[in-house]
Amino acid sequence: MTRSDSDAPQFISLEEAAAMTTGTRVTFIPGVPAMYSEALKNICHVKGVPLIRALHPLMGVDKETGEDRQARLYELTRQTSLPTMFHDEERPRNVWIEQLALADRIGAPGTPKLIPDDFEQRLEVMGLCAVVVGEDGLVWNMRILNDSPLARKYGYSEEASAAAPAKVAEVIRLIDRRLEAQATRGSPYLVGGAITAIDVYWATLSMTVALPSPDIMPVTKQNQRMLAFFANNGEIPEIADALSQRIRDHQRYILTTYCETPAVLGGDPI
Numbered sequence: 481m482t483r484s485d486s487d488a489p490q491f492i493s494l495e496e497a498a499a500m501t502t503g504t505r506v507t508f509i510p511g512v513p514a515m516y517s518e519a520l521k522n523i524c525h526v527k528g529v530p531l532i533r534a535l536h537p538l539m540g541v542d543k544e545t546g547e548d549r550q551a552r553l554y555e556l557t558r559q560t561s562l563p564t565m566f567h568d569e570e571r572p573r574n575v576w577i578e579q580l581a582l583a584d585r586i587g588a589p590g591t592p593k594l595i596p597d598d599f600e601q602r603l604e605v606m607g608l609c610a611v612v613v614g615e616d617g618l619v620w621n622m623r624i625l626n627d628s629p630l631a632r633k634y635g636y637s638e639e640a641s642a643a644a645p646a647k648v649a650e651v652i653r654l655i656d657r658r659l660e661a662q663a664t665r666g667s668p669y670l671v672g673g674a675i676t677a678i679d680v681y682w683a684t685l686s687m688t689v690a691l692p693s694p695d696i697m698p699v700t701k702q703n704q705r706m707l708a709f710f711a712n713n714g715e716i717p718e719i720a721d722a723l724s725q726r727i728r729d730h731q732r733y734i735l736t737t738y739c740e741t742p743a744v745l746g747g748d749p750i
C-alpha cells in the first residue's frame with residue numbers, strides 16, 4: 481500500500497525530544513517495526529495518548545566522525561535500547577513496565593484501564609506480560625533464534641539458541657490455553673472481560689512468530705528482511721505446531737479493533 485507524503489509520520493531528533501518540556505515523545509526507527517516500539521505505540525493508541533515520534537540513533541559508529549552514534553542517548557538515559565520514552569519533564573522511561581504504567585496513568589479519560597485495578601486480575605495481566613515481554617520471555621527467546629549482534633546482546637549461545645524454539649512454543653501454548661478458557665466464559669480477551677495490557681502486548685509481539693498480512697503490518701524497504709525473519713520463525717516446526725487459529729484470530733481482533741492498522745511506520749512503503 482502507498483501513503484501520500486502528508487500521511488507520512490514526522491520524526492524529530494533525539495536532541496529535540498529530550499529538550500521538550502511537554503508532550504509524550506517516543507523513539508522509533510523509521511520504517512522498522514522494532515517490536516517494543518510498536519507495542520508501546522499500540523499501548524499509547526489504546527490509551528489515547530498522542531505520540532511525538534523521535535529518531536532512535538542506530539547502533540554502531542558514525543562513518544564521518546568515528547563517534548558512537550548512541551553516545552548522546554546513553555548520556556541521556558544511561559542505556560541504549562529502543563524505545564526510550566519522555567513525558568513532560570519526567571525522567572526518561574526505558575523499560576516496558578515503566579512505560580506501560582506511565583501510559584496507563586496519562587491516558588485520556590474513558591480509555592480502558594490496561595493495568596486492572598482489581599489485584600487478582602493485575603496479577604494475571606502482569607504475570608502474562610512478564611512471560612511475553614520480560615527477560616527470557618517470548619521476544620527475548622525469539623531474538624536468539626539466530627546469531628546476530630543484537631542476539632549477542634541478549635545472551636545468544638548455541639545452547640540458549642537451541643532451547644529457544646521450545647520456550648517460544650511454550651509461551652504460545654500458555655496464551656492459547658488462556659484464550660480457550662476465556663472463550664468458554666464468553667470473553668475474547670486474555671484476562672477478565674475487557675482489554676488489558678496483555679492483549680495489546682501479545683497481539684503486537686506475537687507478530688514476531690505469527691506475521692500478519694500487510695493490511696496490518698505493511699512492508700517497507702526498511703523492514704523487508706525483518707518481516708522475512710518473522711515469517712520464517714513461524715515455520716520452525718515446534719513454533720508452527722503451537723500456532724493455533726485461535727492465536728491468529730485474537731491477534732487480528734485486537735490489532736484491527738484497538739490499534740492503528742495498517743501500522744504507521746514511516747520509512748519507504750513498498
Ligand SMILES: N[C@@H](CCC(=O)N[C@@H](CS)C(=O)NCC(=O)O)C(=O)O
Nearest residue numbers: 515516560561562563574575576577
Ligand atoms: N529495554 C526494553 C527492551 C527493548 C529492547 O530490547 N530493544 C532492543 C530492540 S528489540 C534494543 O534496542 N536493543 C539494543 C540495545 O539494547 O542497545 C525493555 O525491557 O522494555
